[in-house]
Ligand SMILES: O=P(O)(O)OC[C@H]1O[C@H](OP(=O)(O)OP(=O)(O)O)[C@H](O)[C@@H]1O
Ligand SMILES: O=c1cc[nH]c(=O)[nH]1
């Protein structure tokens with residue numbers, strides 16, 4: 001897997017990620033979702049440079065010009081819930097992509113620290129031969145991405161997989177790198193050092209799903 005680390009170079013993206021992390025700003029849910037969406041737009045733009053293009057004739061009111069346009073069939077798949085604003089950002093740019101939605105959530109059967117990832121909902125077109133973009137803003141242990149990859153197996157074999165995320169932990173990135181095909185790409189805004197005992201990214205930003213949409217009852 002090739003890792004593309006957006007904030008390795010300074011850009012306006014620093015400000016969007018800082019606002020996601022900052023406790024005095026992140027409680028504004030509209031701004032939080034829009035910042036995730038903006039990062040989806042930037043990462044989508046970066047990802048677009050790796051796609052295949054073909055020349056097409058375009059007719060303007062004054063003449064004709066050949067332009068290189070993307071040729072790929074793209075499916076954007078987001079992991080509920082926190083993947084939704086990232087999905088919107090990607091779809092703003094890849095506006096004719098097909099779309100998949102999948103649920104993966106942390107189920108705590110007995111206590112706070114131990115959890116399993118449950119995948120219960122999937123709505124997807126065929127992925128056969130297509131570019132699959134998997135969107136989830138948090139890559140903590142990496143289990144959600146890996147479980148989702150397994151759940152999508154019945155939908156066909158994508159030509160190439162691009163993971164898009166906002167904050168990743170080093171150990172989770174190493175895990176997805178081992179489990180995803182070698183020709184996969186990870187487009188990620190920033191990479192943090194570690195996870196806490198509950199599997200949260202430190203310093204991270206907290207719970208992305210709750211910050212987007214409000215708290216949910218644990219079950
Ligand atoms: O890399 P992992 O260890 O799997 O953790 C990352 C997952 O955790 C969060 O989802 P959560 O279960 O909190 O669901 P939510 O988006 O509905 O809040 C996040 O949105 C990722 O899907
Ligand atoms: O740090 C984390 C880890 C998983 N899910 C989140 O929303 N945040």
Ligand SMILES: [Mg+2]
Nearest residue numbers: 207208209210
């Ligand atoms: Mg959550």
